[in-house]
Amino acid sequence: MSDSLPYVLILYYSRHGATRAMAEQLAAGVESCSGVAARLRTVPAVSTTCEAVEPAIPAEGAIHAELDDLRHCSALALGSPTRFGNMAAPLKYFIDATSGLWINGALTDKPATAFTSTSSLHGGQETTLISMLLPLLHHGMVYAGLPYRETELMETTGGGTPYGASHVAGQRSDQPLTESERRLARAQGERLARLALALRSLREAS
Numbered sequence: 160m161s162d163s164l165p166y167v168l169i170l171y172y173s174r175h176g177a178t179r180a181m182a183e184q185l186a187a188g189v190e191s192c193s194g195v196a197a198r199l200r201t202v203p204a205v206s207t208t209c210e211a212v213e214p215a216i217p218a219e220g221a222i223h224a225e226l227d228d229l230r231h232c233s234a235l236a237l238g239s240p241t242r243f244g245n246m247a248a249p250l251k252y253f254i255d256a257t258s259g260l261w262i263n264g265a266l267t268d269k270p271a272t273a274f275t276s277t278s279s280l281h282g283g284q285e286t287t288l289i290s291m292l293l294p295l296l297h298h299g300m301v302y303a304g305l306p307y308r309e310t311e312l313m314e315t316t317g318g319g320t321p322y323g324a325s326h327v328a329g330q331r332s333d334q335p336l337t338e339s340e341r342r343l344a345r346a347q348g349e350r351l352a353r354l355a356l357a358l359r360s361l362r363e364a365s
């Protein structure tokens with residue numbers, strides 16, 4: 160992965176690893192597209208105990224995101240476990256620190272998408288995806304879900320929605336991605352990478 164290549168930032172929070180597994184599939188989809196790299200980043204957990212401090216480098220998964228990762232990305236994929244039908248607080252906390260980017264329009268006209276994981280099939284995947292869409296729209300980003308040309312959207316018995324990729328991880332959060340969930344997450348990553356290059360050219364031309 161070269162720093163000089165345009166990159167798709169895949170920014171996620173994952174407590175038990177299910178959302179991280181999805182993020183890795185999106186990254187594989189991005190990397191299947193030439194001329195663009197995937198950059199995986201996570202955010203620290205937040206706690207009501209103010210003394211609780213996360214280690215600077217997480218024990219597993221991606222390293223912590225910095226605002227510059229967002230500022231210089233060509234596209235953004237946000238991933239979060241579903242928490243009461245909403246995105247998880249650590250991701251929201253990070254997004255709430257992005258007003259400087261918003262004031263400068265740093266993300267305007269860049270493509271974005273979202274992905275999630277739930278324990279149950281009807282546990283609020285779509286509402287969580289929409290909760291991540293809202294700040295992306297405020298930042299002026301161009302939201303790209305999953306089009307129905309991905310025929311597995313019609314066939315999946317697990318996750319996978321037109322609002323974005325998703326995974327049903329089960330009550331113990333230990334179910335692996337199904338083949339459909341994996342393919343849809345990859346397709347989402349690949350589509351975002353292609354849109355990143357296309358919109359980059361448009362921004363440079365204007």
Ligand SMILES: Cc1cc2nc3c(=O)[nH]c(=O)nc-3n(C[C@H](O)[C@H](O)[C@H](O)COP(=O)(O)O)c2cc1C
Binds near residue numbers: 245329
């Ligand atoms: C506080 C809290 C709220 C949750 N709310 C929901 C929910 O509304 N619907 C659901 O299906 N799962 C819910 N879950 C389960 C997680 O979404 C699920 O385990 C997810 O796969 C975890 O992803 P991760 O492995 O990336 O942490 C909740 C979990 C926690 C801790």
